[in-house]
Amino acid sequence: MNDKYEAVIGLEVHAQLLTESKAFCGCSTKFGNAPNSNVCPICLGHPGVLPVLNKKVIEYTIKMGLATNCTINQRSTFARKNYFYPDLPKGYQISQYEEPICEQGHIIISLSGSSEKKVGITRIHMEEDAGKLIHDHGFETLVDVNRCGVPLMEIVSEPDMRSAEEAYQYLTKIKQLVQYLEICDGNMEEGSLRCDANVSVRLKGAKEFGTKREIKNMNSFRNVERAIKFEINRQIEIIEDGGTITQQTLLWDADLNEVFPMRSKEEAHDYKYFPEPDLLPVIVDEKWKSEIEKYLPELPENRKERMAVTYNLPKYDAELLTQSKPIADYYEKVISVTNDYKSASNWIMTDILKIINEEKIDIRDFPVAAEDLGELINLISDGTISGKIAKEIFPAMVIEKKKPSAIVKEKNLLQISDAGEIEKIVNQTLEKNSSEVQMYLGGKEKVFGFFVGQIMKETKGKANPKLVNELLSEKLEALKNKIIK
Amino acid sequence: MLPYKNYSEKFLLIKEGKLSLVENVKFFLSEIEKKKNLNAFNSVFSDDALIDAKRIEEKIKTGEHGKLAGLVIAVKDVLSIKDKPTTCSSKILKDFNAIYTATAVQRLIDEDAIIIGKTNCDEFAMGSSNENSAFGNVLNPTDITRVPGGSSGGSAAAVAAQLCDVSLGTDTGGSIRQPASFCGVYGLKPTYGRISRFGLTAFASSFDTIGPFATNVEDLALVLEILSGKDELDSTSTDKVVPKFSKNLTLDNKIRIGIAKEYFGKGISPEVKDSIDSIIEKLKENNIEIVEISLPHTEYTIATYYILTTAEASSNLARYDGARYGYRAAQNSNLPDMYKQSRSEGFGKEVKRRIMLGTYVLSAGYYDAYYRKAQKVRRLIKNDFDNAFKNVEVILTPTSPFTAFKIGEKTSDPIEMYLSDIFTTSANLAGIPGINIPTGKNSEGLPIGMQLLANQFNEMDLLKMSYFIENKIL
Numbered sequence: 001m002n003d004k005y006e007a008v009i010g011l012e013v014h015a016q017l018l019t020e021s022k023a024f025c026g027c028s029t030k031f032g033n034a035p036n037s038n039v040c041p042i043c044l045g046h047p048g049v050l051p052v053l054n055k056k057v058i059e060y061t062i063k064m065g066l067a068t069n070c071t072i073n074q075r076s077t078f079a080r081k082n083y084f085y086p087d088l089p090k091g092y093q094i095s096q097y098e099e100p101i102c103e104q105g106h107i108i109i110s111l112s113g114s115s116e117k118k119v120g121i122t123r124i125h126m127e128e129d130a131g132k133l134i135h136d137h138g139f140e141t142l143v144d145v146n147r148c149g150v151p152l153m154e155i156v157s158e159p160d161m162r163s164a165e166e167a168y169q170y171l172t173k174i175k176q177l178v179q180y181l182e183i184c185d186g187n188m189e190e191g192s193l194r195c196d197a198n199v200s201v202r203l204k205g206a207k208e209f210g211t212k213r214e215i216k217n218m219n220s221f222r223n224v225e226r227a228i229k230f231e232i233n234r235q236i237e238i239i240e241d242g243g244t245i246t247q248q249t250l251l252w253d254a255d256l257n258e259v260f261p262m263r264s265k266e267e268a269h270d271y272k273y274f275p276e277p278d279l280l281p282v283i284v285d286e287k288w289k290s291e292i293e294k295y296l297p298e299l300p301e302n303r304k305e306r307m308a309v310t311y312n313l314p315k316y317d318a319e320l321l322t323q324s325k326p327i328a329d330y331y332e333k334v335i336s337v338t339n340d341y342k343s344a345s346n347w348i349m350t351d352i353l354k355i356i357n358e359e360k361i362d363i364r365d366f367p368v369a370a371e372d373l374g375e376l377i378n379l380i381s382d383g384t385i386s387g388k389i390a391k392e393i394f395p396a397m398v399i400e401k402k403k404p405s406a407i408v409k410e411k412n413l414l415q416i417s418d419a420g421e422i423e424k425i426v427n428q429t430l431e432k433n434s435s436e437v438q439m440y441l442g443g444k445e446k447v448f449g450f451f452v453g454q455i456m457k458e459t460k461g462k463a464n465p466k467l468v469n470e471l472l473s474e475k476l477e478a479l480k481n482k483i484i485k
Numbered sequence: 486m487l488p489y490k491n492y493s494e495k496f497l498l499i500k501e502g503k504l505s506l507v508e509n510v511k512f513f514l515s516e517i518e519k520k521k522n523l524n525a526f527n528s529v530f531s532d533d534a535l536i537d538a539k540r541i542e543e544k545i546k547t548g549e550h551g552k553l554a555g556l557v558i559a560v561k562d563v564l565s566i567k568d569k570p571t572t573c574s575s576k577i578l579k580d581f582n583a584i585y586t587a588t589a590v591q592r593l594i595d596e597d598a599i600i601i602g603k604t605n606c607d608e609f610a611m612g613s614s615n616e617n618s619a620f621g622n623v624l625n626p627t628d629i630t631r632v633p634g635g636s637s638g639g640s641a642a643a644v645a646a647q648l649c650d651v652s653l654g655t656d657t658g659g660s661i662r663q664p665a666s667f668c669g670v671y672g673l674k675p676t677y678g679r680i681s682r683f684g685l686t687a688f689a690s691s692f693d694t695i696g697p698f699a700t701n702v703e704d705l706a707l708v709l710e711i712l713s714g715k716d717e718l719d720s721t722s723t724d725k726v727v728p729k730f731s732k733n734l735t736l737d738n739k740i741r742i743g744i745a746k747e748y749f750g751k752g753i754s755p756e757v758k759d760s761i762d763s764i765i766e767k768l769k770e771n772n773i774e775i776v777e778i779s780l781p782h783t784e785y786t787i788a789t790y791y792i793l794t795t796a797e798a799s800s801n802l803a804r805y806d807g808a809r810y811g812y813r814a815a816q817n818s819n820l821p822d823m824y825k826q827s828r829s830e831g832f833g834k835e836v837k838r839r840i841m842l843g844t845y846v847l848s849a850g851y852y853d854a855y856y857r858k859a860q861k862v863r864r865l866i867k868n869d870f871d872n873a874f875k876n877v878e879v880i881l882t883p884t885s886p887f888t889a890f891k892i893g894e895k896t897s898d899p900i901e902m903y904l905s906d907i908f909t910t911s912a913n914l915a916g917i918p919g920i921n922i923p924t925g926k927n928s929e930g931l932p933i934g935m936q937l938l939a940n941q942f943n944e945m946d947l948l949k950m951s952y953f954i955e956n957k958i959l
Contacts, residue, residue: 047581
């Protein structure tokens with residue numbers, strides 16, 4: 001980015017709430033059912049139907065408000081956002097407008113170089129989702145109403161972000177929070193988390209904002225970063241070339257890595273908001289609020305602190321392990337089986353995260369159960385197998401989905417920890433390699449490693465390395481003393 | 486002629502075997518057929534009604550029956566009944582069958598009432614004369630050259646012409662009380678929130694109410710009792726206790742009547758005024774306290790009403806777009822065109838006028854000047870009534886400034902038409918209950934109506950005073 005300019009970015013995030021039933025009727029929110037099967041007269045918008053608000057929607061939104069340090073308004077109201085589209089059966093979306101439920105919050109995001117930044121939350125409000133249009137059906141367009149009325153929470157940030165990286169970190173934080181609160185699964189690719197970005201640029205130090213453009217249709221975290229980067233650079237180019245920025249709505253094209261303006265007709269909307277007369281104001285009294293607060297799950301910051309202290313983990317480990325709730329959950333399941341907290345952290349941070357990042361899978365779908373990893377770690381610490389063998393067993397656990405003890409037994413990988421047996425092998429090795437023994441006795445102590453290698457080779461890696469080291473030093477020391485005498 | 490004056494008499498006759506319910510339903514069906522020219526019904530459920538009559542007659546004989554067993558009811562065609570046409574008297578829903586039943590209708594059915602058919606009305610309940618129906622005018626049974634009033638014209642005419650015992654209408658700005666007045670029957674608009682709106686096709690959601698038409702106060706009270714009460718499907722319905730209206734009609738507490746000068750100004754026909762004045766005199770003679778009151782914001786009711794109801798209507802009627810159900814224009818080349826054509830062809834003139842008006846008052850740049858300001862005035866009008874009801878229990882006004890007018894007389898001038906509701910819209914703005922009491926006839930034999938209003942959830946005093954007037958004054 002050109003040093004003369006800075007970007008000003010605000011994000012609008014829509015999070016699909018994980019309620020069992022829809023926002024205003026009793027229909028299921030289950031994803032993937034046959035088209036138009038999760039429907040009733042209410043979400044179909046038939047004449048005479050009325051919405052009844054699902055209390056869970058309020059609770060979930062309040063949770064997010066509390067987690068983002070918002071003021072929870074004692075009274076909030078619903079409004080109608082009016083527009084025509086075939087995926088919107090009533091011709092309006094029930095949303096909140098002038099009186100949202102949560103306002104004036106903030107979150108802290110971590111930036112590279114271990115710096116932090118506070119990003120303001122303007123508001124969080126409740127609304128309903130629209131249906132889906134299916135266009136790939138010859139000349140016809142089909143409507144699937146299943147998603148109509150699925151509850152959404154819209155989180156609007158202040159224009160506090162100054163780079164695509166900050167936007168990315170903000171979005172990551174939002175995802176982390178909704179997952180910790182268990183109110184949204186946070187999956188952008190499947191559309192349960194959606195993000196629109198308002199982007200403008202201005203000369204560094206300028207007080208006024210530049211003209212903003214809105215980017216829509218970014219369906220992954222990386223695409224949000226890419227699209228914003230692209231748009232910032234383009235706006236700077238336009239200004240540098242003497243042009244002016246006009247207000248536009250843009251669509252991100254993930255295939256071309258570019259943004260394109262929407263047709264102006266599509267964006268010329270006057271939504272004619274007005275208070276929803278079919279719903280009463282939402283009243284949240286102190287009692288209800290504190291009840292929700294009391295049962296708020298542990299938030300990522302707290303969990304990071306707790307895990308670092310309780311398990312004596314380095315800050316770096318705690319940070320990485322708590323980045324996503326499922327990973328932190330996995331970790332704590334592992335250490336419910338083993339007391340080797342640091343090993344557990346190492347295994348997850350290196351071996352597991354590598355695989356799930358490469359395979360792009362969720363840790364919840366990782367084939368090795370946390371308890372089995374715990375068992376593997378125990379097998380090392382109690383000397384049953386060596387660390388080296390453990391690294392060999394692990395891929396087998398992933399692929400064959402077997403318990404570590406079963407693999408050890410099956411492949412006869414038990415560590416040799418019998419001192420007598422190891423002593424025998426040490427003696428044999430020293431006898432077989434008399435010239436190397438002479439080198440060692442002559443002062444070339446580096447040959448020690450060679451002996452260890454030979455012993456491991458002989459035992460197919462099963463010899464307890466600690467015992468090998470001990471016995472080998474003992475023997476060599478004895479030989480040395482003999483010569484001196 | 487019917488051999489009974491009200492439902493309790495009818496029930497006794499059936500119970501004692503002196504009246505066959507099946508014959509009674511057959512009588513209504515034949516009357517409906519005979520008076521087809523009135524055009525009061527959009528659909529008649531002859532077969533179902535006869536089957537019900539037979540079944541319910543049995544229930545009455547065994548003693549295991551609902552509270553409205555055998556009451557024959559016609560329902561305004563804006564209320565949903567499962568698998569029955571629900572047209573709202575609009576071309577856009579001409580062939581539409583509801584897929585569920587409105588709570589209000591279900592409560593009647595659950596008490597063994599017989600639903601005989603669905604009545605004609607102004608399209609989407611928008612109108613004061615029933616001339617806005619896509620299925621033609623309803624004629625006034627007293628004088629078929631005149632309108633029955635609107636928008637529940639079919640429901641009022643059906644009761645007046647003895648095509649049913651009781652009917653359901655809806656009242657957004659006078660649509661029960663004004664046609665009741667024009668047709669000479671009782672009609673009650675309850676407190677907003679008293680009766681569930683679930684299944685009532687919305688016109689103006691914060692104004693719409695459902696209420697009964699009947700030939701007598703007792704039947705009104707009984708049906709109101711059944712219809713009232715909290716419905717989990719309507720968030721705006723209240724869980725306020727429902728009094729046993731029908732059992733407590735005797736005037737046994739002090740009810741003071743307020744007369745607001747703002748409701749007796751110019752524009753009111755002399756014959757209407759005389760009729761009501763004579764009632765007031767008789768009330769005084771009967772030691773009813775009459776108190777002069779003032780409702781100072783009355784002059785703003787019509788303007789406020791038309792801004793707010795059209796705003797809500799423009800949104801409520803957006804769902805009729807030809808995309809999923811209802812009428813879709815045959816000729817259309819793209820999506821916006823389909824919307825435009827379907828709605829242009831499907832809606833009538835008055836509905837389109839109101840959608841445009843409502844869209845305008847909600848538009849960016851106009852919202853504050855119209856919608857928001859009207860909301861504030863609505864609050865002032867409500868305050869007027871709150872103040873008035875500190876000193877009186879009911880307020881007495883004419884229902885309409887005039888009696889039923891000639892068909893076509895006001896169709897060219899919407900403002901003139903809107904004025905026929907000048908005394909009724911305030912109750913909907915304030916959410917209070919109101920009733921039309923037929924007080925007599927003018928020199929041409931046309932019914933005159935008087936309106937009583939009461940405070941929110943005080944239908945009891947309203948009904949008591951109406952019952953007193955019905956039995957002691959008229």
